[in-house]
Amino acid sequence: MRRRTFLRSLLAVCGTLSFASFAYPLLRFLAPPGDTDKEKKVTLAKKDIPVGTSRVVLFDQKPVIVINHQEKGFIALSKVCTHLGCLVEFNPATDILLCPCHAGTYDLEGNVLSGPPPRPLAKIPFKVEGEQLVIG
Amino acid sequence: MVKRIRDWLEVRIGLDELIRQNLTEYRVPKHINLFHALGAVAVVGYVIQVITGICLLIYYIPHADHAFRSVQDIMTKVPYGWLFRQMHVVGSNLLITAVLLHMVTIFLMGNYKRPRELTWVSGGMLLIITLGFGLSGYLLPWTQLSYWATTVVTSIPTAFPVVGDFFTRLLRGGNYVTGITLTRFFAVHVSILPPLFVLFIALHIALIRRIGLSATPFGKSDEEKRPLTEYRKKTHPHGHPYYPYLFQRQVLMGIMYFIVMFAIVTFAPTFFFPEEATVPADAFQTPENIRPEWYLLAPYQMLKLIPNKFLGILMQIILLAVFIFWPFLDTHKEKNILKRPILRGVFIVIMISLVILMWWGRR
Numbered sequence: 048m049r050r051r052t053f054l055r056s057l058l059a060v061c062g063t064l065s066f067a068s069f070a071y072p073l074l075r076f077l078a079p080p081g082d083t084d085k086e087k088k089v090t091l092a093k094k095d096i097p098v099g100t101s102r103v104v105l106f107d108q109k110p111v112i113v114i115n116h117q118e119k120g121f122i123a124l125s126k127v128c129t130h131l132g133c134l135v136e137f138n139p140a141t142d143i144l145l146c147p148c149h150a151g152t153y154d155l156e157g158n159v160l161s162g163p164p165p166r167p168l169a170k171i172p173f174k175v176e177g178e179q180l181v182i183g
Numbered sequence: 184m185v186k187r188i189r190d191w192l193e194v195r196i197g198l199d200e201l202i203r204q205n206l207t208e209y210r211v212p213k214h215i216n217l218f219h220a221l222g223a224v225a226v227v228g229y230v231i232q233v234i235t236g237i238c239l240l241i242y243y244i245p246h247a248d249h250a251f252r253s254v255q256d257i258m259t260k261v262p263y264g265w266l267f268r269q270m271h272v273v274g275s276n277l278l279i280t281a282v283l284l285h286m287v288t289i290f291l292m293g294n295y296k297r298p299r300e301l302t303w304v305s306g307g308m309l310l311i312i313t314l315g316f317g318l319s320g321y322l323l324p325w326t327q328l329s330y331w332a333t334t335v336v337t338s339i340p341t342a343f344p345v346v347g348d349f350f351t352r353l354l355r356g357g358n359y360v361t362g363i364t365l366t367r368f369f370a371v372h373v374s375i376l377p378p379l380f381v382l383f384i385a386l387h388i389a390l391i392r393r394i395g396l397s398a399t400p401f402g403k404s405d406e407e408k409r410p411l412t413e414y415r416k417k418t419h420p421h422g423h424p425y426y427p428y429l430f431q432r433q434v435l436m437g438i439m440y441f442i443v444m445f446a447i448v449t450f451a452p453t454f455f456f457p458e459e460a461t462v463p464a465d466a467f468q469t470p471e472n473i474r475p476e477w478y479l480l481a482p483y484q485m486l487k488l489i490p491n492k493f494l495g496i497l498m499q500i501i502l503l504a505v506f507i508f509w510p511f512l513d514t515h516k517e518k519n520i521l522k523r524p525i526l527r528g529v530f531i532v533i534m535i536s537l538v539i540l541m542w543w544g545r546r
Contacts, residue, residue, distance in 0.1 A: 078353040103467060108358065110467050126467075130492055131338035133331060134469040147471045148335055149487045165492045 212398035228278035247362030293518030307507035330464035484544035
């Protein structure tokens, strides 16, 4: 290898490493890591959600809608639309969850009925313990 | 006294030479019209945004707990705060209108053709930067409208696998739109976009000055009916001097800009403030009937109509790329759109489609 080629290659490697040594911290600085601390379980009193109504709670930093349906009992779904992140609203008259941003609709299982959402709404696990609902 | 100041400047900066070169001896084509002044109108619009933006900066607090309150205080308590905010908000909409109109007229006159491809691309970059100003500034009042519009916009990268979530987190500074997003957008609005804008406007103007102002392809005596194939600065020796010929037109259009702005500020002050823009941001309630700004209505409606999220967003990115790099796709030598029926037809169809999508999105 000629001395000139060697020095050019060395300069390119050193330049790239120097750039990367600044770029990596900058990238890490700008994009914080995802949340690692999972939230503890959320407890609700069953009587606070009469049949035919719903309530929104914050679980794992996400808004969750808990619906007390006449036939299906309690249902817990993420309120975050899988299209572009707006919050869906529950319409008890039609049993449909509607996203006001781009008109995506979901059924009570969270399945997409119409519109652009690519995935169903996330189902949130919960347990009924006596008179309490434990989300998570 | 004035003469002494003039002489003093003449010795040091060559004032007479500057005026001669840039105003009285700088020639513009004979067949220019009011539309040639739209670029200058956009510059006037940017200057207004900078001045009113600095005024707002004095009272605005970029913190999630105070942003909404500080904007309300600007509107209600600070003397003439309402005026500067109205001018900034109305001005941002008018500015986007001016830039879009400028690009449409350049397109219709075929002035993006060789050797002005880079002038068009730099103009396209300025349009994107202007939209960036609009989007980053939109969140700052921390209202329901701004919060949810930002949620939607920052969710767009999630359509792309692998890197999508990373870019969304990069934009938001976390998993959701929070106070961190607000400070980030504030930083982008006041310190990242302005130098980028200066860079591209300098490039844009330098390219115009180097190649010369473009003529319309419609005039009978214009020498520029076909695109140039080699560098030849168009000095337009038989044209008119820039000052006062084009300058007068630019001043007239600048006055028109102010008239429209103050007409909206005076007679329709709520025109750009829907109800959601007066309610503080609530992370747990997406407002019903939320709509983006008028210039985003067509993409918004397209996102609603295309059932696949990835396809919907990919199509918008492709359309934007086609628009920005159009000079490299349209290599036809004819500049006059009246002699190009297919291009004319495509242009009309696109315009009608945009109007329909905007009207549909508004409903």
